[in-house]
Amino acid sequence: MTVQRILIVSGTHGNEINPVWAVNQFIRKENSLNNGIDYEYIIGNPAAYEKGCRYIDVDLNRSFKESENFDKHKNSFYETNRANFLVDEFGIDGSKPCQIAIDLHTTTANMGTSIVIYGRRSKDFCLAALLQNKFGLPIYLHEKDKAQTGFLVEAWPCGLVIEIGAVAQNFYDQNIINRFSLIISSLREEIDKLKNKLIELPKELVVHVHQGSIDYPRDEKGDIDGIIHPERINQDWKMIKKGDPLFLDSQGIIHKYEWDQSIWPVFIGEVAYKEKKIAMSYTKKEVICSKKQWVQEFESF
Numbered sequence: 469m470t471v472q473r474i475l476i477v478s479g480t481h482g483n484e485i486n487p488v489w490a491v492n493q494f495i496r497k498e499n500s501l502n503n504g505i506d507y508e509y510i511i512g513n514p515a516a517y518e519k520g521c522r523y524i525d526v527d528l529n530r531s532f533k534e535s536e537n538f539d540k541h542k543n544s545f546y547e548t549n550r551a552n553f554l555v556d557e558f559g560i561d562g563s564k565p566c567q568i569a570i571d572l573h574t575t576t577a578n579m580g581t582s583i584v585i586y587g588r589r590s591k592d593f594c595l596a597a598l599l600q601n602k603f604g605l606p607i608y609l610h611e612k613d614k615a616q617t618g619f620l621v622e623a624w625p626c627g628l629v630i631e632i633g634a635v636a637q638n639f640y641d642q643n644i645i646n647r648f649s650l651i652i653s654s655l656r657e658e659i660d661k662l663k664n665k666l667i668e669l670p671k672e673l674v675v676h677v678h679q680g681s682i683d684y685p686r687d688e689k690g691d692i693d694g695i696i697h698p699e700r701i702n703q704d705w706k707m708i709k710k711g712d713p714l715f716l717d718s719q720g721i722i723h724k725y726e727w728d729q730s731i732w733p734v735f736i737g738e739v740a741y742k743e744k745k746i747a748m749s750y751t752k753k754e755v756i757c758s759k760k761q762w763v764q765e766f767e768s769f
């Protein structure tokens with residue numbers, strides 16, 4: 469079986485409103501030439517979107533965990549039920565099965581347009597490589613983080629997050645909207661080409677592999693006592709080496725990066741991650757050689 473239906477999700481976080489706007493515009497303009505692929509467009513978290521908040525009870529984009537969703541009828545969290553609904557409806561064994569899920573997010577961090585993938589799945593590599601080749605986009609490979617699991621796209625056989633920033637929560641920005649529109653239409657083109665075997669993968673892709681996260685400096689009560697250092701703010705994807713400043717605390721003391729290994733930070737100062745005690749995450753760079761097998765797997769879902 470090849471790709472027949474693709475799920476495009478916006479508003480997984482209810483206060484990330486630009487992708488919702490972009491998708492609505494896109495649907496209105498969409499031409500019907502789709503090479504036999506159907507697209508489902510859905511707001512991930514409609515109740516949170518309505519209220520302009522990230523979520524109602526818990527983060528929807530951490531709610532796609534099989535173990536927690538096991539007893540489907542007993543859970544009272546809105547997002548757990550919503551995650552179950554989305555999988556029952558659009559999951560690979562759902563009533564309208566989708567083979568690919570694309571989840572559209574914004575960040576308050578200065579990340580530009582980036583791709584996030586979870587783990588090392590061939591089909592995800594295939595799509596991510598094509599987008600990186602076309603636009604030069606950075607890829608954040610999230611893996612081996614026990615504190616953060618249950619991401620939406622992991623519940624589908626193939627899926628990417630598109631993350632665009634910087635933009636404030638609940639704030640419309642036409643430039644951000646335009647970037648989403650471009651990505652949605654390009655993704656559709658690339659998937660059509662893949663389906664029709666008209667594609668050559670680039671030789672390699674560069675990924676930034678998640679290594680961990682750094683919390684803000686805190687006082688003895690546990691309250692945040694430090695801001696991102698002025699030399700660090702907005703410097704996502706730019707290497708940090710030993711001795712570089714990270715934070716500036718209320719006494720004017722600079723907190724420096726003290727390890728020997730160089731790192732590449734992402735989500736610097738992301739507002740939504742304060743509650744997760746994350747001031748920034750950090751990655752290391754890795755080059756992965758493309759494999760023919762990625763395309764073959766893409767052709768056989």
Ligand SMILES: [Zn+2]
Nearest residue numbers: 481484573574
């Ligand atoms: Zn988000």
